[in-house]
Structures are given as C-alpha cells and as structure tokens.
Amino acid sequence: MIRPASRALTAWLLLAPAMTFLFVFTHWPALASLMESFMSTARPRRPSRFVGMDNYQQALSDPVFWKSLTNNLWFALGTIPASIALALLMAIWVNDRLPGRTFARMAYFTPTILPMIAVANIWLFFFTPQYGLIEQIASALGLPSHNWLGSGDTALGAVIMVAIWKEAGFFMIFYLAALQAISPVLAEAANLEGASRWTYFRRVQFPLLMPTTLFVLINAVINAFRMVDHIIVMTRGGPDNATALLMFYIYQVGFNFWDTAYAAALTTILIVMLALIALLQYGWLERRVHYQ
Amino acid sequence: MTQGLLIDHVTKLWGQTPAVADACFEVPAGQFVALLGPSGCGKSTTLRLIAGLDTPSSGRILIGGRDVTALAPAQRGISMVFQSYALFPHLNVAENIIFGLKVRKLPRAERDERLARAASLLGLKALLDRKPSQLSGGQQQRVALARAIVAEAAVCLMDEPLSNLDAQLRLEMRREIRALQQRLGMTMVYVTHDQVEAMTMADQIILMNGGHIEQIGTPEELYASPRTPFAAGFIGTPPMNIVHASFLTGAPHLLPVGAAADALIGVRPESVRIGPAGLAAQVVAVEFLGSDTLIETRLGAISFVVRAPGKISVARDETIHLDWRPTDACIFDTKPH
Ligand SMILES: Nc1ncnc2c1ncn2[C@@H]1O[C@H](COP(=O)(O)OP(=O)(O)O)[C@@H](O)[C@H]1O
Ligand SMILES: [Mg+2]
Numbered sequence: 001m002i003r004p005a006s007r008a009l010t011a012w013l014l015l016a017p018a019m020t021f022l023f024v025f026t027h028w029p030a031l032a033s034l035m036e037s038f039m040s041t042a043r044p045r046r047p048s049r050f051v052g053m054d055n056y057q058q059a060l061s062d063p064v065f066w067k068s069l070t071n072n073l074w075f076a077l078g079t080i081p082a083s084i085a086l087a088l089l090m091a092i093w094v095n096d097r098l099p100g101r102t103f104a105r106m107a108y109f110t111p112t113i114l115p116m117i118a119v120a121n122i123w124l125f126f127f128t129p130q131y132g133l134i135e136q137i138a139s140a141l142g143l144p145s146h147n148w149l150g151s152g153d154t155a156l157g158a159v160i161m162v163a164i165w166k167e168a169g170f171f172m173i174f175y176l177a178a179l180q181a182i183s184p185v186l187a188e189a190a191n192l193e194g195a196s197r198w199t200y201f202r203r204v205q206f207p208l209l210m211p212t213t214l215f216v217l218i219n220a221v222i223n224a225f226r227m228v229d230h231i232i233v234m235t236r237g238g239p240d241n242a243t244a245l246l247m248f249y250i251y252q253v254g255f256n257f258w259d260t261a262y263a264a265a266l267t268t269i270l271i272v273m274l275a276l277i278a279l280l281q282y283g284w285l286e287r288r289v290h291y292q
Numbered sequence: 293m294t295q296g297l298l299i300d301h302v303t304k305l306w307g308q309t310p311a312v313a314d315a316c317f318e319v320p321a322g323q324f325v326a327l328l329g330p331s332g333c334g335k336s337t338t339l340r341l342i343a344g345l346d347t348p349s350s351g352r353i354l355i356g357g358r359d360v361t362a363l364a365p366a367q368r369g370i371s372m373v374f375q376s377y378a379l380f381p382h383l384n385v386a387e388n389i390i391f392g393l394k395v396r397k398l399p400r401a402e403r404d405e406r407l408a409r410a411a412s413l414l415g416l417k418a419l420l421d422r423k424p425s426q427l428s429g430g431q432q433q434r435v436a437l438a439r440a441i442v443a444e445a446a447v448c449l450m451d452e453p454l455s456n457l458d459a460q461l462r463l464e465m466r467r468e469i470r471a472l473q474q475r476l477g478m479t480m481v482y483v484t485h486d487q488v489e490a491m492t493m494a495d496q497i498i499l500m501n502g503g504h505i506e507q508i509g510t511p512e513e514l515y516a517s518p519r520t521p522f523a524a525g526f527i528g529t530p531p532m533n534i535v536h537a538s539f540l541t542g543a544p545h546l547l548p549v550g551a552a553a554d555a556l557i558g559v560r561p562e563s564v565r566i567g568p569a570g571l572a573a574q575v576v577a578v579e580f581l582g583s584d585t586l587i588e589t590r591l592g593a594i595s596f597v598v599r600a601p602g603k604i605s606v607a608r609d610e611t612i613h614l615d616w617r618p619t620d621a622c623i624f625d626t627k628p629h
Binding site: 192193207 | 343345365378
C-alpha cells in the first residue's frame, strides 16, 4: 500500500521531465517575450532597461509594421476562404467518385507532405521571368511577359497562390474524414425525397461538416499569420515590402536588425490579435455548429 | 393515391452472382406484402431495386401501371423507412419529417397541415423540437414512419424497420404499422427475416431463399400448404417436421393420399396427437411452455417435435406413439424439377 503523499510525489516526478521541457521551451519564452517587450534592446554600451509602452508606440508609428499588417490581412483574405472552399470541393469530389479515389487523395495531399521550403523553390521556378513554367505557357499562348514576383502589383497575389495550393490539400484530409463519417444512408434518404446533389450538400452535408469547418477555419487563420517560409525563399518581403507579412517582419526585426525588444513587442501584438480572432470565431460559430 | 406494384422478371447480379434471380410478383393497391427470408437471401436488394437505389440487371418494375425501371428514386412515387431510420442528425423532428416536402417546394400551409396530421397520428406532437439524438429508438422509428407518411407516396417500402427495437416495443410497433397501413390504405412492401412479423402483419408473404422466390401466398396458405421443405422449415415455431415416407412403413395410415414411396412428408408439431397406437418414437426432451408442451422425440436418426396442448407428463427415454390425420400432412416431391 502506497501512502497518498508518496503517490503524489511519484506522479509529480513522472510529470517532471515533460513539464520541464514545456516550461523551458514554451511557457518561459512566452513570458520572457512579454517582459522583454517592455524593455529596451541591450546595446554594447547601453544595457537593457524598462521603457514601458515605448516599443508599442514605436510600432504604431512604424510604416513597415502597418504595411506588413495590411499585407497580412490581404494575405489572410486571399488564402483562407479560397483554400477552405477548394478543400471542401476536392473532398466532396474525391468522396463521391470511387474510382481512382486513393490516387486523387494522394495527389491532393502531396503538397502537405512536402516541406514548405521545397514547395517554395518549385513555385519559384514556376514564377521565374523568361524561362519559368508560367512564362513559357504565357509566351506559347502569345501573352506578354511578366515578372510575377518582381512586380509590386502581382507579388502578393503570387505568394497567396502558393499558400492556397499548400493549404487546400491539408484541409481536404479533414473534410474527407468528416465526409466519410456521414452515413451513406442519409444520401439515399435525401435522394428518395427528391433532393438534388446541391440540396443534399446545402441542407445535409454542409451543416454536418460545420465542426470540421470551424476547426479548419481556426487553423487557417493561425496559418495565415504564421507562414513565413515561402516568403523567405521567394521574395524576402520584397519588392519594396509588397510581400512583407507580419511574421516575416518580426523575423527581420528580431534576427536581421537584432532589435529583439521591438520584435518581442510585435510578437505580443500578433498573439493578442490571433487570440481575439479565435475567441470571436468560437463565440460566433459555436452556436451554429451541430456536434454529433 | 395508392397504386399497385409489379415486378416483372427482375434479376440483379453483383458481378456474376445473382442477388435476385428472375423475381416476378405483384402487389395489388392497398395491400401489405412481406418479403420474408433468411439473411442474405436478397430481400433488401429487391426493395432497393423497387426504390431505384440500385438498378436491375434485367427486368422491369411497374408502379401503378407505369414503367419506372429507368426513373430516379424521387420520380417513382415511393417512400421508404430504412433499417437505421436515416434521420438527419442536425435537424429536429419537425424538420426531418418535412424535409422532402420542403425539397419539393410544397406551399407552407400544406406542409404544416401534413406535419400536424402525421405528428398526431404517431404521437410525436410533444417531440417536434427535439433532435434525433434526444429520442429513444421507438421514437426515432416513429419519426421515420412520419417522414414516410407525409410524402403521401403511392407505395411505402420498409426494410426491417423493427429490428433495432426491443421485443416489447416490436410487438407494439407491429400493430401500429399494420393499423396505420390499413387506415391510410397504403400499398406496403415490408422486408423482414422474422416469420412471426410476416405472419401477423401481411396480406401476402413472398418467401425468398438464395435470391429466388420460394413461394407466394397468404399467411394461411404458407402455413397450411408450404410448397417446399424450405418453406415448411421457415414458417412456424417450432417448424414443420419433415420425414422420409419410408419412415412411415410401420404406420401406413399416416401417409397422405398420393404420396410416392420416396416422397418427403411434412407434419406440423401441433397436428400431431399422442395416442395409444401409431408411430413409435422415443422422447428426448420435454419443454413445458404454459399453454402447450413441446416434446422432442427421436425417430431413428432424425428428430421429430410434437406440440401438445396443456401439460403432458412423459418421461425421457419413454416410448410414445404419434398419430395424425393424413390430411394434415404435406407431401414434398424429391424429384428435381
Ligand atoms: N453492394 C453489394 N455488392 C455486392 N454484393 C452485394 C451488395 N449488396 C448485397 N450484396 C449481396 O447480395 C446478397 C443479398 O443481399 P441482401 O439483399 O442485402 O440480403 P438480405 O435478404 O439479408 O437483405 C448477399 O449475398 C449480399 O452479400
Ligand atoms: Mg437486408
């Protein structure tokens, strides 16, 4: 018989390794960033000191911060609805047609397995001026040449394309799993009642997929503010900050300019923003989601 | 509103094996027909062919004289109750019931009226706002029935609708479905593997075996004169005793008229009397059921069951004499057809 006290001790000891790692690599850095955002960045002759909201004030008057924030909002707007809609469409298509299902599923899922760096490099080739894939097709069709990534008008659109391509396959897997959990008898019942394919989707499938949509949506929002790899590979935020996303700008400030305190403040802003969005989504959508 | 149904030489192949082989039968308007048979004999397949959820490999299906073989399920004028009920989990009871009416864009007033009628008919008025997950099995069953009724279709199809319910509820729903069918004058095709269900509910029973139709007839006909040993063995609890005519050489007065020497003779357990003379048999087991006693006996190598009214006191290994009227016995030809 083990005494309660020693049982508790055993439990804590068993938890200790995992908790140590969690604290050292997750909780402490988060807390440290928050604290650092109220300090000044240490320089060789000026040690770090408490500066209050100075870093946040600097962000408000920083045009590059505003530029990357608006870029990021456009990026989110461009990627989230498109990738979710595409994912849903592909999942339904793969779910309906049995022949070649495994192959189609694989093909759609491939972008998710590939590392973003590799994906970005492939797309970099597609977008390359003069001899890139898109340029070759365009010139074969007699269309004028265009530098997709080098022009401020199209660079953001080009990186949005890559993100959609990368995300849609990932979200499709969730939708496909959810679709396969819906009993095929429901489709037969709806069919007997005279429901068209569209009616069945609108009145049965889509409502039953709402929990998945909520999950996917929250992931999509987080990803839209978190993705940075393909920016680093493809544009490095250029031309003229046209593709600078918030996360990329934080990375630049923190690790290119080494203004770590300012980067910490920007990080805090980003996290608060994401938390607010997630809360809003749950609060708004939770009420119209049917959980089985 | 109600219409008859005609199945005309319908065959359904899955690959090379026929699930339904050359089925022919007719369901007159307003009749209750049970498709009866053991599991895997092709009952559900037949029903799905009628519904249009599967297409026959050959043959025609006519509803109300109209060839519907090539029509989509929704155009055939049928409603269906699935074994698993197939209720939409995210819709409440009322929305489930009027799902099809909404799809068909019926005017709102008409929709509400049909819903109110079906709900009061099936006692669902207090449950209209509930989701299917908040209902018991019997209540879900009723919602599925209501959904089939409001369609006011020519033919109603049911695939083992009571198999998920407990025994008590099954008894209740059996009566309810039959009463509903008669009250509304529906044409009903009802799939079941339970012979008691078929016997108590149906006007006509279509007995299936291995994709073939074994016999069609009223419950009385199937009980009194099964045409094959399979039919004899499937109907009645306990089923009919079947013995070779050669077993009866010692008691030739028990042979029905016209029985060939190598025929099979079928006798219902309840037709057998225990008498002072007749076929000698050895008692193996005795089961007292209250109103009857079941006596299992042995005739040489085969078992022969007797159902006698009241309490009979016989002991194990005792030899008793079995007697029956030759007119109560059935003859099954053993010659291949
Ligand atoms: N979709 C299918 N594909 C292949 N074989 C099937 C299919 N559906 C049913 N079968 C076969 O057809 C036969 C009849 O099945 P079914 O009509 O479901 O029998 P039951 O009388 O139990 O309802 C069974 O042997 C079954 O294995
Ligand atoms: Mg079946």
